[in-house]
Amino acid sequence: MSARLERFNSSGDQRHLQGDKALAEVTALLQEVAAAKGAPEGFSSDAVFLARDFYQLRGELGQSESESQFLRNALSLHQVAATFPPQDLPAAIRALLAGSWEPLRSSGPADAVVEAIRLSQADIGSTDLDSHISELAGLLQLISPLYWDWCVFATQLGLAYRERFRRNSAREDIDAAVETSVSAALLADHHPSYVEILMNAGLALLQRHEAVAEIGDLEQALTANQNALAVCPPDHPKYAELNSYIATCLGRLYDRNGQVELLADSLPHWREAAENAEDPDEVVFNWRGYSMTAQNRFNAAGDPADLDRAVMAALRGAEHATSLSPEQRGMILSELCEALALRFQALGKSEDLEGAVAAGEAAVSVQGLPSQHAALGRVLSFDYERTGDLAAIDAAIGHCRAALRASSGTAEGSSAESYGELSAALRLKFAHTGNRALIDEAVALAREAVSLSPPSDAGRPVLLNGLSLILQDRYRVDGALADLDEAIGLCEQAISLSPPGHFTVRMSQHNSASALIERFTRTAERRDLDQGIDHYRTAVTRTPEGHPRRVLSLLGLLEALTTRAREFGETDDLQEALSVADKALEAAPDGSVEQILVRTAVGTLYRIHYEESGAPESYQRGVEILDDALAAVPETDSRRFFPLMNLGQIHTAHAYAHRKTGSYRLAAACLTAAADAPDASLEHRVMAASMAGWVAGSAGLHYEALNAYGKAVELLPLLAWHGLDRSDQEARLTGARGVATEGAAWALEADDPARAIELLEGGRAILISRALDDGEDFQRLRAVDPDLAEELISVRTELDTLIRISATPD
Structure with missing residues (x-):
């Protein structure tokens, strides 16, 4: 031998x-x-x-x-x-x-093998695919599957089927690709090309999953690639590519089932792929995948280390992209923008926001894809929220509109993401300006975003939540119950579409709870309040301790428990609320918006506790926390309303307990300031003004009472504006019952009958139902001036007749 x-x-x-x-x-x-x-x-x-x-x-x-x-x-x-x-x-x-x-x-089979070798080495991108597939499939019929390279030929046929599917989207082609590629893999054990054959079977399964969303295909694709990696040495030319495919499969599985450990498993594969890839384009692609996965894991688990990982990966990708195409540079710069923006949202470091804006602007300048304009728009919205500078939100809206323009002429059309980002930016500007047209456009855009997202889209729950939040905002302006009902239904849809462990579940539960409790304040249906509390409890449980968004669910739960304790006298709720208050105060970052909201809610809780117990320490603690909350809110911010309102109420309780004129004056001043809070809801402002009038009148402060009631009457036409349905107008005015007559009575007490008539006429002009302006409203006026009361009743009758005539169809 x-x-x-x-x-x-x-x-x-x-x-x-x-x-x-x-x-x-x-x-x-x-x-x-x-x-x-x-x-x-x-x-x-x-x-x-x-x-x-x-x-x-x-x-x-x-x-x-x-x-x-x-x-x-x-x-x-x-x-x-x-x-x-x-x-x-x-x-x-x-x-x-x-x-x-x-x-x-x-030998016939030998001739077939030689011809199959020729076809397998052809460039399928430049061949007649129909003829190529027909010839190769025919040859495979002549060659025994036991032949050593039958699996190679079958793999090449699978590749050809996949290419034809990419061109024509015919389901039979992707099914044929899976069948032939999997058959090849089953016969490829110990073959020198085992890694490549198994990897191609995995890719065929992944491609079919992307087309028809069968989770079984995704699981088999992951298994095939994992089996290939098990026999693939690090110096194999497909090692990096295999790691990239495995990481992709793990990420897609997370989108389907929400298991956070899948994201943890995928991160090492992305890193291996990035560090072992030789092609610079692949290096950048894999670092981008690592960054996206780290961001998703932070959203799910709240570990700040994932934010650093995300930024690190995007920076390393950007380093490799300097000499690449504008497409590659634009994509990795946009990912760096997203990673820095997320870290800013979580940790509040201004340098991260500045870096995010710079990266977003660079991405737009080198490539200008719709998604990059949308990402930059979102980051500029954060800048507006930080500074209140309208120029930032206008720039954000401009980039979001540019995203829509850039995508409208493409084959894919405008994306759901572009519509969603523009909707969110308009919502923010509406909150600042109160421009009604902005909120209506925001709703229309959010609806379009949802319509462009198929039910199987992993991003659909986020879009449903976006539309729900905007509808809740519009409800606070208009009071149209239909908007609130729809908002709740959208959150429930999002919950049903989200995998059980996915972060979108707790997001949807939090937003649904907020809407349910808002509906409770309108309808007084206790089941809404109970369900809202259940949703908040679940959201808190599902959010890891230390996660920056956990404080918002704690805040919601605190406010809801406080409401139920106040409305139904549930002492257990009050005790639970006190426990939740401590957790919320601890979780709220210093100087954050969340800290202001938590302090306001905790101050409200101590107010209620003081009203029920009369404990001096509760009064002192409540005033202290509410003063801290108020001091942190700018003079022009609508969030001043709630600490002012609660300070007015806790001082009112203290004034009644101790009969001190100074406390009455302090309470009335706080409530009057609450009524003047910019951008607070009209219902809240009317309520604060009415309460200020009542408190001032109770202390014999006639002129203060008159001015407060006068402010409430001035707001009534805005409260029940003509665009609302009659039932919604009536519902909004229910809380204003008797405002005009109370104001007129105090005007007479102040010896100002002209002002009394003015208030009565102003109130009567918008009170649209006798149920809202019945005889009980005139009892106090009759006691002061019976003749004036009877004259007003006569005028009211005439006005009712005119209203009925104007409502009669021609």
Whole structure:
């Protein structure tokens, strides 16, 4: 036995020969085996692997007749040997080598193999795919699946089917691609191309999952790629690519089932892919995938370390992208913008926001994709929230509109994301300006975003929540109950579409709870309050401790428990609320908006506790916390309303308990200031003004009472504006019952009958139902001036007649 053949016999698995042996070595070895007249002792079935090594190199050998004939003989040997059971292969090889090659030279299967090799090496991107698929599929019918390279040919056929599916989206093509690729993988065990064959089967399954959203395909794709990676050494050319596909599959599975550990599992694969990829484009792609996954994991688990990972990965990707195409630079810069913005939202570092704006502007300048304009718009919205600078929100809206313009002429059309971001930016500007047209446009855009998102889209729950929040905002302006009902339904849809452990579940539960409790304040249906508290409790439980968004759910739960304790006298709720208050104060970052809101809510809780118990320490603690909350709110901010309102109420309770005129004056001043709070809801402002009038009147402060009631009457036309349905107008005015007559009575007490008539006429002009202005409203006026009361009743009757006539159809 020659030294070369002896080395071959002792080498076992011949996969290492591919690309490692010199051409002369392989050629000489194959010639020596072919010339043998009997198999050497110990000669194993691995000998037939040499045929594959030879025909892979045939392009370098050239295609002379003798070499072509030799190749055909080698392939015939392999084909015939492959039909024997493994234990019989040595005997079969000995028989073939001892016999003549001639009977095999005209073998049909051998001809089919040679032709299949030619087709498998063709560039499918430049061929007639229909003919290519037809020919290759026909050849595979002639070649036994036991043939060593049948799996290679089947894989190439699968690739061709996938390419045709990419072009025409025909379901039968992706099904055929999966069938042939998986069949190839099942027969590829120990094949030198096992890694590539298994990886291609995984890609076919992943591509079908993306088309039809079958989770079984996604799970099988992950398994196929994991099995391939298990036998793939780090220096294999497909090592980085396999890690990238595995990370992709894990991320898609998280989108479907919400298991956070899947994101943790995917991060090492993204890193391996990024650090081992040789193509700079792939390096950037994989660092971008790492950054996106770290951001998703932070959203799910709240670990600040994931924010640093996300920024680090985006920065490393940006370093590799400096010499790449504008497309690659734009994508990684946009990802850096997103990562820095998320870290700013969580930690509040201004340098992160500045870096996010700079990265977003750079992304737009080098590429200007719709998604990049939308991302920059979102970041500029954060800048507006931080500074209150209208120029920032106008710039944000401009970029969001640019995103829509840039996408409207493309084949894909405008994206749901672009509509959603513009809607969110308009919502913020509406909160600052109160421009009614902005909130209506925001609702329309949010509806369009939802309509562009199919039910299977992982981002649909976020869009549903966006529309719900805007409808809740419009309800606070208009009081249209239909908006609130729809908002609650949208959150429930989002919950049903989200995987059980996904962060969108707690987001939807939080937003649904907010809307349910708002509806309770309108309808007094206790089941809404109870369900809202349940949703808040679940949201708190689902949000990890330390997560920056947990404080918002604690705040909601605190306010809801306080409401139920106040409305229904539930002492257990009050005790639970006190416990939640401590957690909320601890969780709220210093100097944050959340800290202002939490302090206001905790101050409200202590006010209620003081009203029920009269404990001086509750009064002192409540005033202290509410003063702190008020001091942190700018003079022009609508959030001043709630600390002012609660300070007015807690001082009122203290004034009644101790009968001190100074406390009355302090209470009335706080309530009057609350009524003047800019951008607070009209219902809240009317309520504060009415309460200020009542408190001032109770202390005998006639002029203060008159001015407060006058302010309430001035707000009534805005409260029940003409765009509302009659039932909604009536509902909003219910809380204003008797405002005009109370004000008129105090005007008479202040010896100002002209002002009394003015208030009565102003109130009567908008009170649209006798139920809102019945005889009880006139009892106090009759006590002061019976003749004036009777005259007003007469005028009211005439006005009612005019209203009925104007409402009669022509």
